[in-house]
Amino acid sequence: MIYLGSGALDTEKPFALTDNAFARANLAGSSPTAAGCEVSNIIGPQTFDYWQPASPAYNIFGVLPAPETFDTICVAAHNLSTHGGDLYFTTSPDLASAYTSVFTLSAATLAANGPDAIAYLFAPRTVQRFYFYSPGAVAIAPQIGVAMLGLRTVFPGWVQPPYVQAPDAETLDLKTASTLGGHYIDGSVRRKALAQDVQFSPLARSFVDGDLRAFGKHYNSGKPFFWGGSALNMPQDVGYVWRSGGELRPALMDGGKYASVKMGVAGYDA
Amino acid sequence: MTREPVTLVEIDVDTCALTFGVGACTATLGGATVRKCFDTYATCAKPLAFSKVVKTLRFAESRAGLPKGAPIFPALVSVSSITSTVNISGADDNLSAFGRRATVSVEMADFAYHDRFLDPYQAERISGAAQIDEGGYDPATRGTFFAKLRARWPYYAGRALRVIQAEMVGGALVNSVTRNYIITSFSPPDDQGRVKIEASDILELASNDRALCPKPGEGYLLAAIDTAATSLTLTPAGIGAKYAASGRAVIGSEIVSFTRAGDVVTLTGRGLAGSTLASHAAGDTLQPVFYAAGMRFDDLIRIWLVDYAGVSADIVPVATWAAEITRWMPDVLAQTHICTPTGVAKLIGELAVLGLSIWWDEVAQTIGLKCNRPPFTDPVYDLTEDANLTAIETLDRDDARLTEVLFFTVQKDPTKSATDADNFRRAAYVPDLTAKGALAYGDTRTRKIFCRWLNDGNDSAALVLSSRLLKRFSSAPTQFRLRVDWQDKAIGLTDVLRVSSKTLADATGKPVQTLMQVISRSEPEPGHEIELIAQAYQFSARYGAATADTCPVFSSATETQKLTGEFACDDTTLKMPDGSAAYEAI
Numbered sequence A: 001m002i003y004l005g006s007g008a009l010d011t012e013k014p015f016a017l018t019d020n021a022f023a024r025a026n027l028a029g030s031s032p033t034a035a036g037c038e039v040s041n042i043i044g045p046q047t048f049d050y051w052q053p054a055s056p057a058y059n060i061f062g063v064l065p066a067p068e069t070f071d072t073i074c075v076a077a078h079n080l081s082t083h084g085g086d087l088y089f090t091t092s093p094d095l096a097s098a099y100t101s102v103f104t105l106s107a108a109t110l111a112a113n114g115p116d117a118i119a120y121l122f123a124p125r126t127v128q129r130f131y132f133y134s135p136g137a138v139a140i141a142p143q144i145g146v147a148m149l150g151l152r153t154v155f156p157g158w159v160q161p162p163y164v165q166a167p168d169a170e171t172l173d174l175k176t177a178s179t180l181g182g183h184y185i186d187g188s189v190r191r192k193a194l195a196q197d198v199q200f201s202p203l204a205r206s207f208v209d210g211d212l213r214a215f216g217k218h219y220n221s222g223k224p225f226f227w228g229g230s231a232l233n234m235p236q237d238v239g240y241v242w243r244s245g246g247e248l249r250p251a252l253m254d255g256g257k258y259a260s261v262k263m264g265v266a267g268y269d270a
Numbered sequence B: 001m002t003r004e005p006v007t008l009v010e011i012d013v014d015t016c017a018l019t020f021g022v023g024a025c026t027a028t029l030g031g032a033t034v035r036k037c038f039d040t041y042a043t044c045a046k047p048l049a050f051s052k053v054v055k056t057l058r059f060a061e062s063r064a065g066l067p068k069g070a071p072i073f074p075a076l077v078s079v080s081s082i083t084s085t086v087n088i089s090g091a092d093d094n095l096s097a098f099g100r101r102a103t104v105s106v107e108m109a110d111f112a113y114h115d116r117f118l119d120p121y122q123a124e125r126i127s128g129a130a131q132i133d134e135g136g137y138d139p140a141t142r143g144t145f146f147a148k149l150r151a152r153w154p155y156y157a158g159r160a161l162r163v164i165q166a167e168m169v170g171g172a173l174v175n176s177v178t179r180n181y182i183i184t185s186f187s188p189p190d191d192q193g194r195v196k197i198e199a200s201d202i203l204e205l206a207s208n209d210r211a212l213c214p215k216p217g218e219g220y221l222l223a224a225i226d227t228a229a230t231s232l233t234l235t236p237a238g239i240g241a242k243y244a245a246s247g248r249a250v251i252g253s254e255i256v257s258f259t260r261a262g263d264v265v266t267l268t269g270r271g272l273a274g275s276t277l278a279s280h281a282a283g284d285t286l287q288p289v290f291y292a293a294g295m296r297f298d299d300l301i302r303i304w305l306v307d308y309a310g311v312s313a314d315i316v317p318v319a320t321w322a323a324e325i326t327r328w329m330p331d332v333l334a335q336t337h338i339c340t341p342t343g344v345a346k347l348i349g350e351l352a353v354l355g356l357s358i359w360w361d362e363v364a365q366t367i368g369l370k371c372n373r374p375p376f377t378d379p380v381y382d383l384t385e386d387a388n389l390t391a392i393e394t395l396d397r398d399d400a401r402l403t404e405v406l407f408f409t410v411q412k413d414p415t416k417s418a419t420d421a422d423n424f425r426r427a428a429y430v431p432d433l434t435a436k437g438a439l440a441y442g443d444t445r446t447r448k449i450f451c452r453w454l455n456d457g458n459d460s461a462a463l464v465l466s467s468r469l470l471k472r473f474s475s476a477p478t479q480f481r482l483r484v485d486w487q488d489k490a491i492g493l494t495d496v497l498r499v500s501s502k503t504l505a506d507a508t509g510k511p512v513q514t515l516m517q518v519i520s521r522s523e524p525e526p527g528h529e530i531e532l533i534a535q536a537y538q539f540s541a542r543y544g545a546a547t548a549d550t551c552p553v554f555s556s557a558t559e560t561q562k563l564t565g566e567f568a569c570d571d572t573t574l575k576m577p578d579g580s581a582a583y584e585a586i
Helices: A039-043 A107-113 A211-220 B122-127 B145-152 B202-206 B297-308 B318-328 B344-353 B459-473 B559-564
Strands: A002-004 A015-017 A026-029 A058-078 A087-092 A100-105 A118-134 A144-150 A172-178 A184-191 A194-199 A225-228 A238-243 A258-260 A262-267 B005-016 B052-061 B072-082 B103-109 B160-169 B172-186 B194-200 B219-221 B231-235 B246-251 B254-261 B264-269 B285-288 B290-296 B333-338 B356-361 B366-371 B380-384 B389-395 B404-411 B424-431 B446-450 B479-485 B496-500 B514-525 B529-536
Touching (some): A015 A058, A026 A039, A058 A238, A100 A118, B005 B072, B103 B160, B103 B172, B219 B285, B290 B297, B297 B318, B297 B344, B344 B356, B496 B529
Parallel strands (some): B052 B072
Antiparallel strands (some): A058 A118, A058 A144, A087 A100, A087 A118, A172 A184, B160 B172, B219 B231, B290 B333, B389 B479, B514 B529
């Protein structure tokens, strides 16, 4: 689910978050339950290893070398819906100022979200220190696979039909069995990654020659990112995804002022 | 709710409980130790201090919904497993008498990995504090998971590998079935980044190149002895400690009995068991003999597996084996000398030919043993075309049919060949005259059994065992390839099936229920479908044992008494009082 903070910009537009301040910051977190479950697992990019604090009251402090501007934080591969409790995120613009709240997501809100990815869009703010924590009202420590913090890439257009939102983009193999006598016995499935095909409305040439080029390098190299089709109109449509199709190839349209862009992504399915 | 089958593979890696340079680990960086260990014996700077603990690596196919927590690496590409194949009474010449070992082949996709779970000093590799021959580096950008694992852990052979078939419900694994193996090979990543790990069942430890019985003699005669000698001295000095304090041994072709004190051996018997008294030269080997003097088969196999093959006694269900042998082979006692080191698998195979089936049950983690016998009180799985079978195919095995058994017993000289008829004194000939008849099969299919285990001349055992073999194999032992759904996953090796299919009919075309015994089991689609190879179970007649004196007559007997006892039939109708079939002797 995508949650919108006060002052968040361009909330109706598609976005991608490729940046991750968690990976650049000096992180200190609650002690892990065991070796291999350290807080550094939260930077990803893998989704199969988790930061698993020993206590349900957990926290992560991050300190960046210099202040930066961010507007999005995302979490995937987690079980915050049933573990940990209320979730808080606060930031400080420098090494001295007090922390101010970005959001509080209640345990009830997290429970309603279930295991799906979480994105919180907020008004751009300067950050040098951040504090991600829970007092741990639910007495089971959570596991968090990936968290990303950064400034999202906003696509100045729309996703065009046909488009399938993340919650509906599940792919699975189905096997059914019937006996020689013609009776249905059993069916089983194997859930795989989400699969989404995105066709943007024509994107302005200035964007294609600017931010899209940086995004394209990230996408083409197969690195994962958070993707949302429209925070305002499709708040359930957010996922931790990576390239599944061909390269991102903006095709210039008549006159060269716009380009047709499409991409295919596979995504983490909780 | 739709089932979500999932296959996981676990590998137990030997790691160290200590921390580099702390406490019992006295390693320090410097000199030849240019980097901290990777928590394995092969990378350990102080091997004598290595304190083994097992770290389990878990792998699963890349799929959604895997449990969160300790890493489950989504690198599993495929698992191909074949359970052991039971060679019923050693009758299938295509298999060794001991059957075929269960094997599993696991294919993984290699991947870049940051090493956090594998390397306790991962952060120090990055900072540079863990090495002195170079600065810091990022392990995620150096090498791949399996390439690094194999380099750090070359001692994978014989370590545990488990295949877990389970179902996922709400992110948790339920209904899991674990199969246990030992690793036999671990190939490095190929140019496509694929890794293959192969493993075999625990009875691999008994293979002929791993386990020998008796153990090879390591002592030699210090001086020559003549035919009158009553003692000898072993060399090299101190080697006597590797021999039993008393027992039997062979020098050249002479079996002797002895007692021992230090390196001095007192010969208490010479030229035993039909061997030839002879003089022996200095330097001749004193080879211990495995002497079975009236031992039960279950005891023999347990001793071979535990004492000679190193199989854990925990996986030998002694009581179950004893009950089986007590019920079906109570009077068959081994009397023999094994004079040369012989593979344990070969020895067990020789007993299998006498009517034993031995297999590894990967799920129950026990070694199964069953005699060649009627189903008796065994549970029977009913399989029908309506409820269970998704495919059935009949495999004709006329090549395994028998019409007669020639059973050689009582070796003339146990130091000589155990497979040469000239070295046996007796040969019991047991034909099935009906099957040999010109209007029946009209041919001869002889099974020669060279048995060195009944050297006491137990002719009645030879006749009974031969008779049971013919009961089982006098008709072509048809095999069936069956496919059933995962719901029937409980069916295991040697289990008895009662199959109803239109492909199995009597002379009128009426479907008949057919008893079969599972001899092989595989999972072509893990979690979804099971393939069984079953052999027709031709012990379909009614058998029983002599009843107790207190047992009532048939018409008053309980169902249990009727099931296990043997009652006389009407001598005119040859039926039981209730019209059912008469009992037969076996």
